[in-house]
Amino acid sequence: MKADNDLYRQLRELPAGQLWGVEVPKFNQATGKERARQVALVRAVGVVFTHCSDPALKIQVKAWLKGLLQDPEEKVRRYAMAAIPKLGEDVEAERNILTILKTSTVDREKRKAGAALEKIAGEETLKAVGAGAAGLPLSEQKVRANVARRESPATIRVDAILDRYDTLRISLRCRRGLEAVLADEVRASDTAGGKFRVLEVRGCHVVVAAKGPFSLRDLYQLRCFDTMGFGLGRVRDPEGPEAVAGLAKLIGSPLSERLMDSLTDGSWRYRLSFSGSENHDDDVAKVAAEAFKVNPRILNDAREAPWSVDVFLAPSAALAELRPKVSPDPRLTYRKAAINAASHPPLAACLARLAGRQPNEVVWDPFCGSGLELIETALLGGVKQVIGTDLNEKAIAIAKENWEAAGLEGVKSTFLTGDFRGYAEVPALVSGKLSLIISNPPLGRRVRVPNLHGLFADFFRVASATLRPGGRVIFVNPLRLESTDKTMRRDYRQEVDLGGYDCKVEMYVKC
Numbered sequence: 294m295k296a297d298n299d300l301y302r303q304l305r306e307l308p309a310g311q312l313w314g315v316e317v318p319k320f321n322q323a324t325g326k327e328r329a330r331q332v333a334l335v336r337a338v339g340v341v342f343t344h345c346s347d348p349a350l351k352i353q354v355k356a357w358l359k360g361l362l363q364d365p366e367e368k369v370r371r372y373a374m375a376a377i378p379k380l381g382e383d384v385e386a387e388r389n390i391l392t393i394l395k396t397s398t399v400d401r402e403k404r405k406a407g408a409a410l411e412k413i414a415g416e417e418t419l420k421a422v423g424a425g426a427a428g429l430p431l432s433e434q435k436v437r438a439n440v441a442r443r444e445s446p447a448t449i450r451v452d453a454i455l456d457r458y459d460t461l462r463i464s465l466r467c468r469r470g471l472e473a474v475l476a477d478e479v480r481a482s483d484t485a486g487g488k489f490r491v492l493e494v495r496g497c498h499v500v501v502a503a504k505g506p507f508s509l510r511d512l513y514q515l516r517c518f519d520t521m522g523f524g525l526g527r528v529r530d531p532e533g534p535e536a537v538a539g540l541a542k543l544i545g546s547p548l549s550e551r552l553m554d555s556l557t558d559g560s561w562r563y564r565l566s567f568s569g570s571e572n573h574d575d576d577v578a579k580v581a582a583e584a585f586k587v588n589p590r591i592l593n594d595a596r597e598a599p600w601s602v603d604v605f606l607a608p609s610a611a612l613a614e615l616r617p618k619v620s621p622d623p624r625l626t627y628r629k630a631a632i633n634a635a636s637h638p639p640l641a642a643c644l645a646r647l648a649g650r651q652p653n654e655v656v657w658d659p660f661c662g663s664g665l666e667l668i669e670t671a672l673l674g675g676v677k678q679v680i681g682t683d684l685n686e687k688a689i690a691i692a693k694e695n696w697e698a699a700g701l702e703g704v705k706s707t708f709l710t711g712d713f714r715g716y717a718e719v720p721a722l723v724s725g726k727l728s729l730i731i732s733n734p735p736l737g738r739r740v741r742v743p744n745l746h747g748l749f750a751d752f753f754r755v756a757s758a759t760l761r762p763g764g765r766v767i768f769v770n771p772l773r774l775e776s777t778d779k780t781m782r783r784d785y786r787q788e789v790d791l792g793g794y795d796c797k798v799e800m801y802v803k804c
């Protein structure tokens with residue numbers, strides 16, 4: 294095995310021309326035993342030719358690999374079965390692999406055949422499933438999903454109008470701690486004639502109803518939520534004997550079908566995920582198999598599915614939501630590039646909302662990274678000027694690019710590379726006009742800081758020195774450190790889950 298791996302690593306580094314022109318002919322002339330010893334070549338060819346841009350050559354390579362399915366050496370056949378899917382589906386290969394599955398007496402060869410079919414199964418496998426072929430490791434649902442994915446790759450229709458809106462419960466998901474901000478955003482838009490109203494505020498989500506026909510694009514006018522899903526219903530006693538059937542019924546329900554029909558371009562496929570389950574894969578397999586019996590038009594498929602069914606488990610009930618995978622996020626068309634430690638965009642939008650609005654805002658993000666907080670603030674309107682600073686030159690270039698893409702005409706922008714402590718060299722920061730500092734500073738996790746405590750102490754000092762009276766600083770605080778400056782009054786504090794760890798979102802006002 295080690296020898297195979299070592300040889301594979303060497304061969305993989307060879308130019309494609311040498312592999313095909315020299316190594317493959319040598320392999321073809323070798324004896325059976327020698328071929329088995331050199332079998333790593335088959336793997337290397339599969340990998341190297343995966344992205345071959347010469348279609349004629351790719352056909353030849355595939356033909357060679359398909360020929361190896363008849364090789365007398367079991368090991369060679371096995372390696373060929375692993376390599377073939379890398380070059381795409383192929384009816385003849387599929388047929389031959391099905392034959393191997395039927396005729397082989399070697400378990401590991403059968404397993405490899407099953408694994409290859411998982412990737413390339415199509416109409417031939419479907420026929421075999423339909424004919425009740427014994428020993429097929431794939432379910433009918435899986436094969437149907439493979440075929441459907443290939444024939445009609447699916448996307449979500451963001452602009453389709455949902456006419457039957459009145460019974461829909463739409464769940465807007467957010468990070469823990471941000472529910473109130475999100476609910477506030479929905480209420481504000483409702484008051485301003487928006488299309489949704491708040492029904493309920495719960496942990497990590499806000500449930501809203503539509504006031505009339507709407508599209509997903511309408512929902513994505515709201516910026517503070519992370520993902521959205523349609524409530525399918527709940528099942529009591531998730532550990533009980535009826536739970537699997539109950540969830541399957543929700544997934545295959547007329548409501549599910551109606552939503553998928555209205556909002557999918559292509560096949561109706563969903564990925565199933567359980568949050569809070571200890572036997573995730575087991576639960577998925579059981580519920581998906583049962584749901585297929587309830588409604589075989591809706592297919593469970595982990596790959597490139599346009600929908601996700603998210604099951605949220607609690608001791609007393611399991612809640613199922615149908616989530617369209619809206620990608621790219623229509624709210625983030627400005628995001629041309631990102632940095633490693635970029636903010637979670639809905640968090641940036643929440644910070645911007647929490648800051649409120651003052652006339653003629655002059656806004657600074659001292660740690661602007663790719664610029665999300667400044668852009669989200671300016672998108673709310675009423676901003677005269679933004680200043681972004683960051684130590685990292687690349688981040689500043691990205692922030693500029695994103696800012697340009699956001700098309701925020703009429704707002705003056707300045708992006709500068711530098712330490713925030715050098716603020717005195719930036720005229721806009723010492724003009725006495727700065728009304729808002731908004732930032733997701735380095736939290737000492739993704740961006741390492743030698744003295745995080747010192748950085749935050751300096752941050753408080755600089756905020757006090759630069760803000761105009763009545764100005765605010767809103768930021769994420771990872772420390773138990775408060776401003777001791779008497780002219781800075783804390784106005785807001787909320788613990789927020791930043792994706793596995795808690796920090797505080799805080800706002801101080803300069804008196």
Ligand SMILES: C[S@@+](CC[C@H](N)C(=O)[O-])C[C@H]1O[C@@H](n2cnc3c(N)ncnc32)[C@H](O)[C@@H]1O
Nearest residue numbers: 635636660661662663665683684685712713735
């Ligand atoms: C969490 S990231 C900011 C992410 C940003 N909000 C975004 O969405 O891309 C923190 C940023 O602080 C910058 N930084 C760290 N120390 C700094 C300092 N002393 N002065 C200015 N920027 C600093 C890092 O380069 C990094 O880009």
